Amino acid sequence: MEAGAEFIGGVEVQNNVPVIQKLIAVLWPSFLTAGVATILFFTAFDPQLIMSVSGYGTVSRLGGYTIGFFLFWILTAGSCALTCYFQRPCSTRQD
Amino acid sequence: MPKPLPTESQDSSFYEKHAKVYPREVHGLFATLRVTGVLVLLGIYYFVPWFRWNDRQAVLFDLPERRFYIFDLTFWPQDFFYLAVILIIAGLSLFFFTALAGRLWCGYACPQTVWTEVFLWIERKIEGDRNKQIKLDKAPMSKAKFWRKSLKHCIWIIFSAWTGFTFVGYFTPITELGQSIMQLNLGPWEWFWTIFYSAATYGNAGWMREQVCIYMCPYARFQSAMFDRNTLIISYDQDRGEPRGSRNKSEDPKSRGLGDCIDCKLCVQVCPTGIDIREGLQYQCIGCAACVDVCNQVMDKMGYPSNLVSYTTQNAIDGLKTRVMRPRIIIYSLVLLGLTVALVYSMATRIPLELDIIRDRTALFRTTPTGYIENIYTLKIANKDTVTHDYNLVAQTTFDSRFQMRENTIRVEAGESGTFTATIQADPVQLKSMSEKVTFTLTSTDNPQLTVTETGVFIGPVR
Numbered sequence: 001m002e003a004g005a006e007f008i009g010g011v012e013v014q015n016n017v018p019v020i021q022k023l024i025a026v027l028w029p030s031f032l033t034a035g036v037a038t039i040l041f042f043t044a045f046d047p048q049l050i051m052s053v054s055g056y057g058t059v060s061r062l063g064g065y066t067i068g069f070f071l072f073w074i075l076t077a078g079s080c081a082l083t084c085y086f087q088r089p090c091s092t093r094q095d
Numbered sequence: 096m097p098k099p100l101p102t103e104s105q106d107s108s109f110y111e112k113h114a115k116v117y118p119r120e121v122h123g124l125f126a127t128l129r130v131t132g133v134l135v136l137l138g139i140y141y142f143v144p145w146f147r148w149n150d151r152q153a154v155l156f157d158l159p160e161r162r163f164y165i166f167d168l169t170f171w172p173q174d175f176f177y178l179a180v181i182l183i184i185a186g187l188s189l190f191f192f193t194a195l196a197g198r199l200w201c202g203y204a205c206p207q208t209v210w211t212e213v214f215l216w217i218e219r220k221i222e223g224d225r226n227k228q229i230k231l232d233k234a235p236m237s238k239a240k241f242w243r244k245s246l247k248h249c250i251w252i253i254f255s256a257w258t259g260f261t262f263v264g265y266f267t268p269i270t271e272l273g274q275s276i277m278q279l280n281l282g283p284w285e286w287f288w289t290i291f292y293s294a295a296t297y298g299n300a301g302w303m304r305e306q307v308c309i310y311m312c313p314y315a316r317f318q319s320a321m322f323d324r325n326t327l328i329i330s331y332d333q334d335r336g337e338p339r340g341s342r343n344k345s346e347d348p349k350s351r352g353l354g355d356c357i358d359c360k361l362c363v364q365v366c367p368t369g370i371d372i373r374e375g376l377q378y379q380c381i382g383c384a385a386c387v388d389v390c391n392q393v394m395d396k397m398g399y400p401s402n403l404v405s406y407t408t409q410n411a412i413d414g415l416k417t418r419v420m421r422p423r424i425i426i427y428s429l430v431l432l433g434l435t436v437a438l439v440y441s442m443a444t445r446i447p448l449e450l451d452i453i454r455d456r457t458a459l460f461r462t463t464p465t466g467y468i469e470n471i472y473t474l475k476i477a478n479k480d481t482v483t484h485d486y487n488l489v490a491q492t493t494f495d496s497r498f499q500m501r502e503n504t505i506r507v508e509a510g511e512s513g514t515f516t517a518t519i520q521a522d523p524v525q526l527k528s529m530s531e532k533v534t535f536t537l538t539s540t541d542n543p544q545l546t547v548t549e550t551g552v553f554i555g556p557v558r
Contacts, residue, residue: 044172060282060284062158062284066287
């Protein structure tokens with residue numbers, strides 16, 4: 001998708017933010033917050049214990065941290081993407 | 096007719112189309128300072144994981160073992176408090192230095208600046224100076240161009256790979272990591288993080304560069320909130336420089352109605368973020384002072400006084416007095432000092448021993464054949480010291496009781512934790528209430544200073 005005009009709800013809206021900036025706006029803040037969440041979460045919970053207790057088999061701790069980090073990243077990126085999406089003006093009621 | 100919805104950027108894009116910045120090499124006082132900073136910081140980064148201390152890596156954030164080792168100190172996940180305080184101190188220092196001297200962090204210490212500086216240096220060694228780089232990029236692809244570009248990327252990648260390897264070396268013992276990388280049998284996660292960090296270094300310092308500062312860095316966006324009229328900023332002396340214009344060295348600029356700026360545009364060429372400092376303070380300015388260095392050289396050559404572009408403050412520009420000690424600075428330094436003292440004190444007096452008392456959850460109490468009430472406790476003892484200790488456990492009760500350990504000795508290896516079981520028995524007539532307090536005191540047999548106290552409860556029948 002290139003930058004330019006976009007039609008949302010039949011209304012022409014200028015959309016001049018390049019795609020790469022939108023991607024950064026979604027992926028980068030979520031990366032930072034996912035990092036913080038990973039540190040906080042795994043300080044309190046040992047991934048090996050969680051995995052074995054919940055019956056997911058064995059995974060190394062480093063593997064647990066990595067999986068945890070990416071899970072957090074997917075979640076935070078998801079909310080960033082939703083924020084981005086809801087920021088787009090929606091169609092107003094037409095009189 | 097529906098009106099077009101107002102958007103933030105109707106006619107002009109908020110983001111400019113990105114044009115590659117070719118920062119010109121610069122020498123001078125601040126460039127020397129920055130290069131010194133780069134050497135010291137990168138020296139620390141690449142050297143520290145190799146440093147040995149008491150038969151182990153001196154600084155190791157051992158994630159697989161959930162222990163952080165920093166010289167003689169061992170931190171457990173329960174010690175997260177210290178990390179939190181250290182992070183708060185780091186954040187406050189950033190505020191303090193920003194209020195005092197602007198973007199010192201960005202210009203001299205930020206990893207983005209430091210690694211970009213190295214990548215620029217490699218680029219310059221291979222592709223030549225700024226003009227040669229621009230020419231090479233404009234030239235059509237040729238054998239020579241292809242060779243130069245490939246060489247540059249190869250060296251960048253090798254350097255990035257070493258950086259990524261070092262990064263992982265902070266989290267898994269680096270000597271073993273080095274051996275397994277030589278034999279190419281690294282664990283999948285180690286592979287992953289080495290490549291991830293290498294790719295990040297290569298991408299950020301090789302390709303993204305100033306765009307990281309402009310678009311990605313949260314600090315760059317909010318740092319101006321810490322600025323006031325007494326903060327050190329890099330500024331162009333408009334009154335002295337304007338009207339700008341080229342002239343001969345022999346000419347008297349005043350006779351032609353010119354200011355001191357000869358409009359050579361070198362300040363723009365050296366700028367790593369590609370801005371023109373003469374347009375005033377901009378948030379893209381990372382405060383690297385490259386323009387100060389280069390302009391001073393030009394002023395020297397022209398025989399004009401230096402500091403047409405200089406480190407100054409808004410108050411100084413307006414001809415007012417610059418105040419270093421102001422409420423903001425005093426408050427930041429007091430809080431910073433207080434936190435640092437508290438941290439050092441609590442680390443110095445920290446007892447490397449932890450005791451957790453867990454009551455048996457299956458039964459509140461048990462009645463022995465002799466009619467005594469018995470409570471069972473699981474004791475988790477963490478020895479955070481660097482040597483193995485034997486411990487003595489004493490349980491104090493307000494009633495007559497018999498205390499017994501299942502194990503004969505309580506020995507916990509250095510940096511390990513152990514689980515032990517203790518029982519307390521009491522005659523039910525002795526118990527005044529259903530729940531009585533028990534105080535457990537754990538003391539090392541070889542060092543009475545090494546002692547912790549925890550309280551638990553003794554539960555008896557309802558009375």
